[in-house]
Amino acid sequence: MPNPHPDLVCRDLTKNFDDFCAVDHVSFEVPQGSFFSILGPSGCGKTTLLRMIAGFQSPSSGDLNIKGKSMIGVPPNKRPVSMVFQHLALFPTMNIGDNVGFGLRQRGIAKAEIKRRVETVLDRVGLPGVSTRKIDQISGGQKQRVAIARCMVLEPDVLLLDEPLGALDLKLREHMKIELKSLQAAFNTTFVYITHDQSEALVMSDHIAVMNHGQFEQIGTPHEVYHTPSSAFVAGFVGDANKIDATVVAVNGSTLTLTSTGGTQMFIDAPSTAIHVGQSAEVFLRPEAIELVAVGDGVNDPDRVNVSDGVIESVLFNGANSSVTVKDRSGSLLKVSLPQTGAFTALRQGDRVFTRWNPSQVRCYPAPAELEN
Amino acid sequence: MVTDKSRLGFYLLLAPILLWLMVLIILPHIGLFIVSISEKIGPREYATGFGNYAVFFTEPLYWNTFARTAIMSIVATALTLLLGFPIAYYIAKLTRGRTKTTLFLMCMIPFWVSELVRTFGWMILLRETGVFSNLLMALGLVDGPVEMLYNDAAMMVGLVYTSILFMVVPLVTTLDSLDDGLIEAGYDLGGTSTSILREIVIPHAMPGIVSGCIVVFMLSLGNYLTPILLGGKDSLWFTGMIYSQFITRFNWELGSAFGFLLLVLSSLVVFIGLKLTGQSLSNTMGPT
Numbered sequence: 314m315p316n317p318h319p320d321l322v323c324r325d326l327t328k329n330f331d332d333f334c335a336v337d338h339v340s341f342e343v344p345q346g347s348f349f350s351i352l353g354p355s356g357c358g359k360t361t362l363l364r365m366i367a368g369f370q371s372p373s374s375g376d377l378n379i380k381g382k383s384m385i386g387v388p389p390n391k392r393p394v395s396m397v398f399q400h401l402a403l404f405p406t407m408n409i410g411d412n413v414g415f416g417l418r419q420r421g422i423a424k425a426e427i428k429r430r431v432e433t434v435l436d437r438v439g440l441p442g443v444s445t446r447k448i449d450q451i452s453g454g455q456k457q458r459v460a461i462a463r464c465m466v467l468e469p470d471v472l473l474l475d476e477p478l479g480a481l482d483l484k485l486r487e488h489m490k491i492e493l494k495s496l497q498a499a500f501n502t503t504f505v506y507i508t509h510d511q512s513e514a515l516v517m518s519d520h521i522a523v524m525n526h527g528q529f530e531q532i533g534t535p536h537e538v539y540h541t542p543s544s545a546f547v548a549g550f551v552g553d554a555n556k557i558d559a560t561v562v563a564v565n566g567s568t569l570t571l572t573s574t575g576g577t578q579m580f581i582d583a584p585s586t587a588i589h590v591g592q593s594a595e596v597f598l599r600p601e602a603i604e605l606v607a608v609g610d611g612v613n614d615p616d617r618v619n620v621s622d623g624v625i626e627s628v629l630f631n632g633a634n635s636s637v638t639v640k641d642r643s644g645s646l647l648k649v650s651l652p653q654t655g656a657f658t659a660l661r662q663g664d665r666v667f668t669r670w671n672p673s674q675v676r677c678y679p680a681p682a683e684l685e686n
Numbered sequence: 687m688v689t690d691k692s693r694l695g696f697y698l699l700l701a702p703i704l705l706w707l708m709v710l711i712i713l714p715h716i717g718l719f720i721v722s723i724s725e726k727i728g729p730r731e732y733a734t735g736f737g738n739y740a741v742f743f744t745e746p747l748y749w750n751t752f753a754r755t756a757i758m759s760i761v762a763t764a765l766t767l768l769l770g771f772p773i774a775y776y777i778a779k780l781t782r783g784r785t786k787t788t789l790f791l792m793c794m795i796p797f798w799v800s801e802l803v804r805t806f807g808w809m810i811l812l813r814e815t816g817v818f819s820n821l822l823m824a825l826g827l828v829d830g831p832v833e834m835l836y837n838d839a840a841m842m843v844g845l846v847y848t849s850i851l852f853m854v855v856p857l858v859t860t861l862d863s864l865d866d867g868l869i870e871a872g873y874d875l876g877g878t879s880t881s882i883l884r885e886i887v888i889p890h891a892m893p894g895i896v897s898g899c900i901v902v903f904m905l906s907l908g909n910y911l912t913p914i915l916l917g918g919k920d921s922l923w924f925t926g927m928i929y930s931q932f933i934t935r936f937n938w939e940l941g942s943a944f945g946f947l948l949l950v951l952s953s954l955v956v957f958i959g960l961k962l963t964g965q966s967l968s969n970t971m972g973p974t
Contacts (some may be wrong), residue, residue, distance in 0.1 A: 369870055389873045402871035406889035415885070416875035467875065 318381045320345045320503040321366065321471050326375035328361050328527075335361040337527035338375070343471070343505060343520075348497050350514040351507045352538075353524035354550065359507045362524070363473050366505065367396045380470050390419075395464030396473040400480065401456055403448045409435070409459055410444025416467040434466040435459075438496065454485050458492075465500055474506040478513060490516045511551050515539065523547045545678035548597040555603075555647050557596040558680065561588055569677065571596065575643025580618040582673040593680040600636050601650040602674040605657055606667040618672060623647070625664045639668055715949075722942035738943035748927065748944075755924040756951055758838070759906040762845040766853045766902045767895065769846060774857030775887075779866070793854050801848060805915045808844055809835060812916075836918030844912040849905045853898040860894030861887070896965045900956050907952050924948055 321343040328336040335358040343349040351359045364370045366377065368389030377384045384392055395416075404412050410431050417427045431444055438458040443451065451459065457477060464472055474493075478486045494517045497504045508514050514521050515535045522532045523546070531543040542548035549556060559571040559579060569581045571594060579596065588594060606620070623639040626646060635651045637660055649668060651657055660666070725737040742748045777789050796804060811817045812834040822828045834840060864887065872882040888895070913923030924944065931941030960967060 367874060369873075389870070390876045390878065394874075396871070396874045398867045398871055400865070400867055402865065402867035404868060404871075404886055406886070415872070415877070418885075419876040419878070419881055463875065 318345075319343055320380060321349075321505065322376075322378040323366075324376045324378075326362070326365065326377060327373045328358070328365060328370060329373040334527050336365065336372070339524075339527070339529055340375075341522055341529065341532055343503055345503055346501045347519040348494065348504045348506065348517055350518040350521045351505070351524055352511060352514040352521050352551070353507075353509065355509055357524045358527040359509075359524050360475065363396070363475055363505065363507050366471070367394055367473055368392050393470040394473055395467055395469040395471075396475065397460045397464055397477045399475045399477065401460040401477065403456060403460060403463070405448050407448075408444065409440075409446050409448065409451070412448065412459060413444070413463045413466055415463065430466055434462045437499065438462045438465075453481050454489060454492075457481070457489055458496075461493075461496060465502065469502065471503045471505060474504060476508050476510075478508075478510070486513075493517055515551070521551075523551060525550070542597075542676060545595050545597070545681070548676045548678070553600050553648065554597040555600065557598065557645070559594055559596050559677075561590050561592045561594055564588065564590055568672065571677070573643070573645065575641065575645040577621055577641060577643055577645070579675075580672045581675050581677050583677045588677065588679060595678050595680050597676045597678075598647075598670060599674070600648045602670050603647065603649045604669045605637075605649055605652070605660075606669050607657075620667055620669045622665065622667045625660055625662050625666060627662060628660060639666060641668075718942045718945055721938055722946050724939050726939060732939075738940045739947070741940060742943060742947060751922045751927055752924050752947065752951070754922065755907060756955060758842070758845075758923075759903055760955070762842055762849070762906045763899050763903045765842065766846050766850050767899060770850050770853035770857055770898065771891075771895075773850075774854045774861055777854070778858045778861035779864070779869075790858065793851055796847075797851055801911055804848070805844060805911055808840070808847070808916060812840055835916060836920055838917065838921050841913050841917035841921045841923075844916040845906050845909060848909065848912055849902040852901045852905060856894040856898040856901070857891060860891045864890045892963065892965060893969055896960065896963055899959065903955060903959075904952055907948065907955075 319342040323342075324340050326336055326339045327334065337358075339362060341349075351362065353359045361370060365372050366384075368384065368387060368391075372385070379393055404415065407415070410428070413431045413434060414427045417430060422430075432441070435441060435444060438461055440451075440455060440458055440462070443455070443459075448456065448459075460477065461472075478489050478493075481489060490513055493504075493506075497517075506514070506517065515538075518535055520532060521535055521538045523530045523538060523542075525546050531538055531547045533541075533543075538547060538551050542551060548554055557573050557579070559573045561569055562572050562578075563570040567582055569583050569588060571579045571581060573579060573596075581596065621641050623641040626638040626640040629636050629638070633653060637649050637651060637657075639647045639649055641647060647668060651660075657666075722738055723734055723736060724732040725735045727733050742752075773793070777786060777793075781789060809816070813819070814831045814833040814835075816834070818834060819828075819832045822832060823830070868886055868890070869882060872886050877885070908925060909923070910925040910929065913921055914926055917923060925948070928941050928944045928948070931937045931944060935941075
């Protein structure tokens, strides 16, 4: 059921600096209680966008609504948003209780009430009884929770998070992903999360906006962004993908026939892409969409398409994410995920294998040079 | 052996500072103390006693000047802090790159000339036939020449001016280390400029404030040139009294006693200041 008043609405939001446009006509809506991520490489303008929502930078043009009210010209201390900073920005001169109570003190709330609310919120983030401790006496993950508590105690309409997991080690980061998601569900507050880490965005978000060069390339659910990327940038940025430069040699209904620069022929189902014969294109093939077939295992079956043989160039062992790179006859490399079933664990460098992939599991976009013509 | 060698190195490196402390600080003070407890009872005849200290307490001019010097130094320190803090905040937080370096350098340039020259500069501005007096007359605001030198206000201006750099430098250093994110977080959580200054900026800058204040207070208390040249005869300063005992009156015994009293006074004020602000000496003078 669509909410008539989304918590956060941006319309044609633009930020120009002296000589470049950091945020270029960005429009989006974030419904109440959802987890919205903005994913993009560094320098794509996502931090500028977040700082505009928080009020630290004013947009050059466009409108920003929070709970139906325009925030243009409203200073950061008057906005119903709170922000968890990249380095958390906990006040080192105060203890945890004073940190969390800072915002309440600014509102002139009675001391006893502040103490009660601080204890309640620390309890909710799973840190009861730490309010007299100093900031440097708690661990990284606990600091994270204190930073969130410090914002949540003010009951903001929107919580902004600026890559807060960036400084944590891998194990803790994995843990905090799950924790953030459950905290968001528990507080039922709208979260706007910016990150350059696709796995953070994919795991936690209800919706992801993929940003590049100041513009949103695609807004969609994690599933949509991963499986049906709308542009070559999204396909390349979200998830792992083999990028193959190719030329279209035939269009037969929805099936395209392409030849890679290395000379390999490929068949692709591309129902909606407007591509014509002779055009050069970029083909994105996920490592997990490629199947490894042992030599002589029915690969010569005429029904089978996109089968080619190659030699294992290297084995990249990474536990559950292990993969191999396969060099085909034309010399181009293809990254292939190893199946989790334990098959092919004996693969070694120099072994001969066949690769096979389904024409519907691949995305094809016109090459950028072609777009400009 | 390696340990013997490294121990030798340690003592060699320590030697200059030990030598400096011994020869230039500790020995003269011991000498000064011995002189201060010698009472002159006749020509070339001395007895040991605290008579010189008694003179100080029985003569109101002496301890009045003493108290005056202490209070004026504290006021000068407070004024320097009030003036220096905004300057330091501006340099540390509101400027970047070249502007920052230029401003910092501009604070320092006056200190490339000697204190005497700088004080004469103020005299040229403030004296009866000086720049300000002439300017006021030219504007028709006053009828005759105005003497602005030789009073407490002129002396205070001189004291603040001489020591402001020693306040700005430690303040810029501590304020520089304040993460801008903390100030932004303060605003984001609904803080106003005043509450952020009070709750975030000042607590963070406290070591710098205290170390700046200690240095400025010591410099003011021990200043000789500025009070004499700008304050004149009407603004007595305790260092002036020490000078006149040693040089004019040839009363080294009383002069030494005064010197010791000044040392006790400055240590006491710094101690009280540290206790009041809840800082420790190692905290403020330690690595920032």
